[in-house]
Amino acid sequence: MLLVAVLAALAGCTAQPPPQPAPAPAPAPRTEPTRIVVGVDALGAGFNPHLLAHQSPVTTAVAALVLPSVFRPDATGTLRLDRTIATSAEVVSTAPFTVSYELNVTASWSSNAPIAAEDFVYLVEQMRSQPGVADAAGYRLITDVRSRAGGKAVDVVFSEPYPQWQQLFSQLLPASILKDAPGSWTGALANGLPVSGGPFRVASVDRARGEVVLARNDLYWDTPATLDQILLRRLDPNTLAEGLRVGDVHVALPAADPAVRQAVAGIVPAVRTQNAPQPxxxxxxxxxxxxxxxxxxxxxxxxxxxxxxxxxxxxxxxxxxxxxxxxxxxxxxxxxxxxxxxxxxxxxxxxxxxxxxxxxxxxxxxxxxxxxxxxxxxxxxxxxxxxxxxxxxxxxxxxxxxxxxxxxxxxxxxxxxxxxxxxxxxxxxxxSPTPTPTAPARAAGPEPTPSVNAPxxxxxxxxxxxxxxxxxxxxxxxxxxxxxxxxxxPRTVGGDLGTELSSDFGCPRATAAVADPPPTPTGFCFPALQPLLDSLLTGPANPQLAATVERVLWAQVxxxxxxxPVTLVVSTPTSDAATGIGPGPLRTGPATGAQRWTAPVT
The missing domain is CATH 3.10.105.10 (Dipeptide-binding Protein; Domain 3)
Structure with a gap:
């Protein structure tokens, strides 16, 4: 009996096998980002929408989706307050003419810097002092920009009444990053936008491949974009047409040209083409x-x-x-x-x-x-x-x-x-139509001979x-x-007539803020015309006065x-259903509203 008891005790001390771990869960299948591929024929010289040098359909599209604007055009082209940026904007004084802006406290750049008064100041300073800008006349009337409420309220003071003040502070740029960057106004924006203040951000610009990738801005404070990405890809007409046919390209925005129309004419099912005049x-x-x-x-x-x-x-x-x-x-x-x-x-x-x-x-x-x-x-x-x-x-x-x-x-x-x-x-x-660096440029920020009848x-x-x-x-x-x-x-169009005529053909005046304002690219200045331009700039719309200005300009040449120029908007039945793309307002173009586009169903 003693032997049996000892054997039983020894059996109880024998080591048991360790429990087996539960099988690891199978990895979730990797999903491709939802995206739309947009074919274009050129990337343009850069991405500063305020520079004549950077005007292009790609810059127009990128600026509309990445940069914040106090007012934006609706489907009819009428300017409406963008409440994601400003909760109010109104004239609060006529002597001196003063506009007060209350900014959305949640609006911020993807660098986490707030969209604030310093961005207003930066844009005013650059538009008044830099050469080769578009539509600067309204900014030249500004004498002071005052910050309140920690930069989330701005009072802008003008030397003269400016009825078209709603045209200003469109496509703001990030002062916190650009103001101290070498060549900030031009050089820092030649290969992208460093941060975003909209539903998309510039993830990369690869000029060698001819691609611009816009990615959803995950730090956007309002309704997020539906798509993960919009890829703008440079393509020749035949490659573009083949991409549309097989579904590798969903939308095309090339310059309207007979070669493009001919290339896409044979696609089955037939594509839709619409004309979108450029601004x-x-x-x-x-x-x-x-x-x-x-x-x-x-x-x-x-x-x-x-x-x-x-x-x-x-x-x-x-x-x-x-x-x-x-x-x-x-x-x-x-x-x-x-x-x-x-x-x-x-x-x-x-x-x-x-x-x-x-x-x-x-x-x-x-x-x-x-x-x-x-x-x-x-x-x-x-x-x-x-x-x-x-x-x-x-x-x-x-x-x-x-x-x-x-x-x-x-x-x-x-x-x-x-x-x-x-x-x-x-x-x-x-x-090539655009510079081609040997390596792709990635945006900074928290995320990555035809015959001519000569006279x-x-x-x-x-x-x-x-x-x-x-x-x-x-x-x-x-x-x-x-x-x-x-x-x-290029001469920019689509805004206020008086502002554009004054910007393009007026004589910039020295002010206390800018003692030596830059001339227009051609240096044209006709002092006898200036009073008429001033009246168009600061007064009510006057078709008779505008007609007089036109006659003087044809005499002065x-x-x-x-x-x-006209952009051709080409879309397939599938991409039409996903985007509803059209010409869009003149100043913001076919990509207007792309934050609501969805991925085409294949």
């Missing part, structure tokens, strides 16, 4: 402050030599012909203001009369000379703007055929529209003059560059309007 007019800016075009009679003669319709037909046949300095062809109330003949229409006889009146004569080879010097013009187009380069080449050919010697330069857009002299870089026939007699091919290379362009003494006499440039 710019392409024009020839004629330098009025120096050089041969300082004399308005020479500007008029150049206008009489250029066949604007032939240029438009060759470069942008689907664009809208522009024959006014103020409203764009797509805007309500637009009417051509161009006179029946020169300088709006080609007229070789008028051109000859005008040049003769200022002392030019024809040389033995048919060129125009004065005091032994040929009439030579430097024509500039931005290297990143392929259509502008084509315009420059065609205009140069027309002027050469009419006896004007030309040189072509293609500097970066920011240089062309922001400096009085530029590097004499010749146009490159092999350059006048056309020389035979053997004797026809051609534009000279940039190396022969006339230098600017002491400047280390060349002065551009004719600029192919600070520019030659060419055309309003």
């Amino acid at each position: 710019t007019v392409t024009e020839l800016g004629l330098r009025g402050d120096a050089g041969p075009l300082a004399d308005p009679r020479v500007r008029q003669a150049i206008g009489a030599m250029v066949d604007r319709e032939a240029v438009r037909a060759a470069v942008a046949p689907d664009a809208l012909p522009a024959d006014a300095f103020g409203l764009a062809p797509s805007q309500p109330g637009y009417a051509p203001s161009a006179p029946p003949g020169a300088p709006a229409r080609p007229d070789p006889a008028t051109a000859e009369q005008l040049l003769t009146s200022v002392g030019y004569t024809r040389s033995a080879d048919g060129g125009w000379v004065r005091n032994g010097q040929p009439l030579r013009l430097v024509i500039g187009a931005a290297a990143e703007r392929s259509d502008d380069l084509r315009v420059a080449e065609l205009v140069a050919a027309q002027l050469e055929a009419a006896g004007v010697r030309t040189s072509l330069v293609a500097p970066p857009a920011a240089e062309l529209f922001g400096q009085s002299s530029v590097t004499p870089t010749p146009p490159s026939t092999t350059a 006048g007699p056309t020389p035979s091919p053997a004797s026809s003059p051609t534009p000279t290379s940039a190396s022969t362009a006339s230098p600017v003494p002491g400047a280390g560059g060349v002065r551009v006499d004719v600029l192919v440039q 600070p520019a030659l309007p060419l055309f309003q």
Whole structure:
């Protein structure tokens, strides 16, 4: 019995096998982000919506989805207070004219800095002092920006009543990041936007691949975007059409062009195409402050030599012909203001009369000379703007055929529209539409030769003059560059008429805040016109006064309007159901409301 008891005790001390762990749960299947791929034909030169150099459909789309605005256009284009940014905005005094803004206390940048008074101050300071900006006239009236409530209330004081004050403080930029960044106004925004104040953020810009990725801003304080991503991808017409056909591309926003229309025409099921006019007019800016075009009679003669319709037909046949300095062809109330003949229409006889009146004569080879010097013009187009380069080449050919010697330069857009002299870089026939760094640029922040009907007699091919290379362009003494006499440039449209006319053709005045304001890209200033522009800027709408301004501008010819570019909005039946995409308001374009887009059902 004792032996049995001992054996039983030993059996009870024997180690038991350890319990087996429960099987690990199977990993959840990895889900791909919901996204829409948007085909485009160019990325543009940069992403600052306030710079002429950065105007492009991609910049318009990105700014609408990433940058905060106090007022935004509704579906009809009427400005409405965006309460995600400001809970109120109203005129609180008329002497001096003062507007008070109460900002949404929850509105903040994705860096966690509040959207606040310092962002208002930064935009005002830059718009008044930087060259090459768009629609600066209203900001020049501001004399003071006062912060209250820890920066969440702002009082803006004006020197004059400004009825169109709701146009201001659209697409605010993050002062906390940009104010101390080297080259902040231009350089820091060349490859993206560092932080977001909207439903999407710029996750990456890869110029080598031709892609911009917008990702949902997870720090957005209001209703979040439905999609995880919107991918903007640069594609040629045939690749674009194939992508739409197989479903790799959902929406396309290329420039309206017969090649694109033909490429997408055979897709089954049929795609929908809509025209979306862009908020710019392409024009020839004629330098009025120096050089041969300082004399308005020479500007008029150049206008009489250029066949604007032939240029438009060759470069942008689907664009809208522009024959006014103020409203764009797509805007309500637009009417051509161009006179029946020169300088709006080609007229070789008028051109000859005008040049003769200022002392030019024809040389033995048919060129125009004065005091032994040929009439030579430097024509500039931005290297990143392929259509502008084509315009420059065609205009140069027309002027050469009419006896004007030309040189072509293609500097970066920011240089062309922001400096009085530029590097004499010749146009490159092999350059891509946008710069192509060797590595993708990631945004900072908490998350990652067509024939042209030239006016006048056309020389035979053997004797026809051609534009000279940039190396022969006339230098600017002491400047280390060349002065551009004719600029192919965008003019912004879609806002207040008085503001745009004053910004584009007015004489910026020195103020206590800005002692030396930058001129317009062409340097044009006609003091006799200024009182009329001031009345349009600070007074009620006056169609008769606007018509008078148009007549003066056609007499002075600070520019030659060419055309309003048009974006082609292409969508499949599936993407239509997911996005409801359309042309959108002129200033914000087809991507307006993309935070409500859903992923197409395949």
